[in-house]
Amino acid sequence: xxxxxxxxxxxxxxxxxxxxxxxxxxxxxxxxxxxxxxxxxxxxxxxxxxxxxxxxxxxxxxxxxxxxxxxxxxxxxxxxxxxxxxxxxxxxxxxxxxxxxxxxxxxxxxxxxxxxxxxxxxxxxx
Numbered sequence: 222x223x224x225x226x227x228x229x230x231x232x233x234x235x236x237x238x239x240x241x242x243x244x245x246x247x248x249x250x251x252x253x254x255x256x257x258x259x260x261x262x263x264x265x266x267x268x269x270x271x272x273x274x275x276x277x278x279x280x281x282x283x284x285x286x287x288x289x290x291x292x293x294x295x296x297x298x299x300x301x302x303x304x305x306x307x308x309x310x311x312x313x314x315x316x317x318x319x320x321x322x323x324x325x326x327x328x329x330x331x332x333x334x335x336x337x338x339x340x341x342x343x344x345x346x347x
Contacts, residue, residue: 233274234258237267237281237290247280250338256345264288271297276304278345282334283310283318291322294329307344309334 234256238244244260251258256278261270265288267281279297281290288296294306308319311334319331332344 231255231257232278233276234278234280235267235270235274235276236260237262237264237279237285237293239263239282239285243282247338247341250342254342264290264293267293268296271301271304275301278305278307280307280309280341283308283331289318291318291327291329295322295325295327298327306330307332309336311335 232255234248234251236244236247236251236258238247238260239262241260241262244262248258248260259270259274261267264281264285267279267290268288270276271279279294281293283290290308290310294308297304297306306329308329309332319329322329332341
């Protein structure tokens with residue numbers, strides 16, 4: 222974790238979305254609110270970056286072309302079991318993917334997309 226001006230550690234956040242504008246914008250907002258955030262644009266990229274950067278929190282879209290967010294989250298949990306993972310999606314197909322993950326014993330919190338930045342920040346503090 223990086224430290225802020227107060228010497229307090231900043232939570233490290235990885236934002237994952239194949240829509241670059243969304244990923245980059247969320248990372249900027251989080252950086253402005255006391256987090257050390259970075260963005261990646263694929264599920265595979267998320268697994269690689271998480272392995273290297275060891276984030277405290279991952280915020281990921283579910284539906285992405287290479288590896289969906291649930292698959293990425295399951296992979297990341299194998300080597301970062303304490304990492305908090307928030308998934309968000311605007312697509313109905315997510316329900317089936319989540320159900321399948323739950324059947325395998327994986328629980329993830331999911332937020333509806335689009336999410337207002339203030340709502341996301343409030344969620345992260347809870």
